[in-house]
Amino acid sequence: MKSREVHLVGRPPGTPTPDDFRVVEADIGDPGPGEVLVRNLFLSVDPYMRGRMRDRKSYVAPFGLGATMTGGAVGQVVESQVPGLFPGDHVLSNFGWREVFTCAGDEVTPLGELRAPASAYLGVLGMPGMTAYTGLFGAASLKDGETVFVSGAAGAVGSVAGQIAKIKGCRVVGTAGSAEKVRYLVDDLAFDHAFDYHEGQPRQHIREGAPEGVDVFFDNVGGELLQAGIGAMREFGRIALCGAISMYNDTEAAPGPTNLARAIGLGLNIRGFLVRHYRHMRKDFMRDVSGWLADGQLTYRETVYEGIESAPDAFIGLFTGANIGKMVVRLDDAG
Amino acid sequence: MKSREVHLVGRPPGTPTPDDFRVVEADIGDPGPGEVLVRNLFLSVDPYMRGRMRDRKSYVAPFGLGATMTGGAVGQVVESQVPGLFPGDHVLSNFGWREVFTCAGDEVTPLGELRAPASAYLGVLGMPGMTAYTGLFGAASLKDGETVFVSGAAGAVGSVAGQIAKIKGCRVVGTAGSAEKVRYLVDDLAFDHAFDYHEGQPRQHIREGAPEGVDVFFDNVGGELLQAGIGAMREFGRIALCGAISMYNDTEAAPGPTNLARAIGLGLNIRGFLVRHYRHMRKDFMRDVSGWLADGQLTYRETVYEGIESAPDAFIGLFTGANIGKMVVRLDDAG
Structure with missing residues (x-):
């Protein structure tokens, strides 16, 4: 054949x-x-x-x-x-x-x-969905009602992460790369605030969406958005480093965030992860996400x-x- | 008066x-x-x-x-x-x-x-000693026998952190800023390997001292040593961000580590902390450190x-x- x-x-x-x-x-x-x-x-x-x-x-x-x-x-x-x-x-x-x-x-x-x-x-029921789920509950220890910031929020992982956070009663701020995506986040996925990272200062946008600061930052993008997210964290916040798509095509190493030392005074926990580090969560993931899909709480x-x-x-x-x-x-x- | x-x-x-x-x-x-x-x-x-x-x-x-x-x-x-x-x-x-x-x-x-x-x-029995203790056991979840890298290792915090790690059966690599300090680390504190960060490439020195990679990195310095330490981590390593003394007098923000994305694939956990975040460990600290001082396992x-x-x-x-x-x-x- x-x-x-x-x-x-x-x-x-x-x-x-x-x-x-x-x-x-x-x-x-x-x-x-x-x-x-x-x-x-x-x-x-x-x-x-x-x-x-x-x-x-x-x-x-x-x-x-x-x-x-x-x-x-x-x-x-x-x-x-x-x-x-x-x-x-x-x-x-x-x-x-x-x-x-x-x-x-x-x-x-x-x-x-x-x-x-x-x-x-x-x-949503595969690797990207499970990445969102394990990043929130494994890497970032998300708790109900926290404030969450998601970069790459309109992508395969970010769109699931943001919706799960909403299901858990969180305030959710997201960023994506076009006006259409921002509309998708707000109109279809009920994000509390979303912005196009090409427009204005990301740090200012996050502050507008999360005036009290961010508890959990789910980062798919790296680079300037990682820096802006670090700048928006509040005490004992957690950052799940999931990806750094803004840097994958770089031909030389880009400078890292200049504000990493904020982590000291705020007691931030920055955790990188791969979905395979959380294989033990597969059953929970399939049960929860297929349930949310079935009852319409989660869309894709x-x-x-x-x-x-x-x-x-x-x-x-x-x-x-x-x-x-x-x-x-x-x-x-x-x- | x-x-x-x-x-x-x-x-x-x-x-x-x-x-x-x-x-x-x-x-x-x-x-x-x-x-x-x-x-x-x-x-x-x-x-x-x-x-x-x-x-x-x-x-x-x-x-x-x-x-x-x-x-x-x-x-x-x-x-x-x-x-x-x-x-x-x-x-x-x-x-x-x-x-x-x-x-x-x-x-x-x-x-x-x-x-x-x-x-x-x-x-040793005060804030710096407790910072060392809580950084290792609180922020970095040190386990017996791991490989530890300490920057600023001849200072008030680093010298205690390195010795505690040795007491816990760890392999300990340290860096400091002079030949005299390096001798102090190796001869007096029994570090397994130490180097003057002014000489050669830190990344190479750490590799010599920890050929299998680093499980716990206790960072007091930031800057280039933070970058070198990140580069030396192995899977599921923990970095306790304690201080960034190399940057405290900077008049503008220095670039951050270019290799932070290593944290993703390796599942690194980077945790900033202040000693006051671990007040609940004070009794354990006083008991352990005063005991080690009394029996001569820990010096200062x-x-x-x-x-x-x-x-x-x-x-x-x-x-x-x-x-x-x-x-x-x-x-x-x-x-």
């Missing part, structure tokens, strides 16, 4: 371009004993993948040059030689940007009966690019602010 | 000079009912006082211009109209750089029978300046590295 997949063919020092990727056709063999053949419905593009494009040690291994961009995908079993896995079953996998693949049965995660559209398992949006050949553009779009909510690539057969 | 006291008379933007202080004579009245008259034996000069010289809101109120420099001091009661307080009793107070003072009985803390020389209550050094007129020089010396261990000012009557 024919499949198309996207290879990494360049290691850009700065912002990636389409030339750093190549769509390649591959022949996929029939599944052997203990194997399944899967056709992907949706591919995930995520900011953390940018780090894997660099050839250096990090918390995940670098992508190989000339190899397929791996990452999350959701698909359906086409053929199975695995007991208990049947054609039509939805599965989550980590083989990335490819249409069809064969693998061992234990290399996919069956999703059972879907509680939401398949693509949600790459977003996606930005959908069509066809595997659009995966590089979708990915690059993460860094230009092209997405509201989770960015996914729908493959032609996803219906 | 005559007393001399030191007033703050200038607010230097950068490094303080003797001209920012003035020694003034004052008349001290007899103690009224409920009051004591105290003659100080030792005055404390501490880096945190630098922040109080600036006219801005912080975690402690600024010193007034033309007012006495307040801070820790240990003295003896001369006259008492307070039940239970008798002439000769040693008391800790916070009235600062003055020889003699009268105050209400509840404004001094009686020290009871001394377990160490009086000056130790300004150092002091740098002693003589006479109240030397207080400004002693204070300024904190920023030029003039002290090994706690810097104190001995008053003429201290014997």
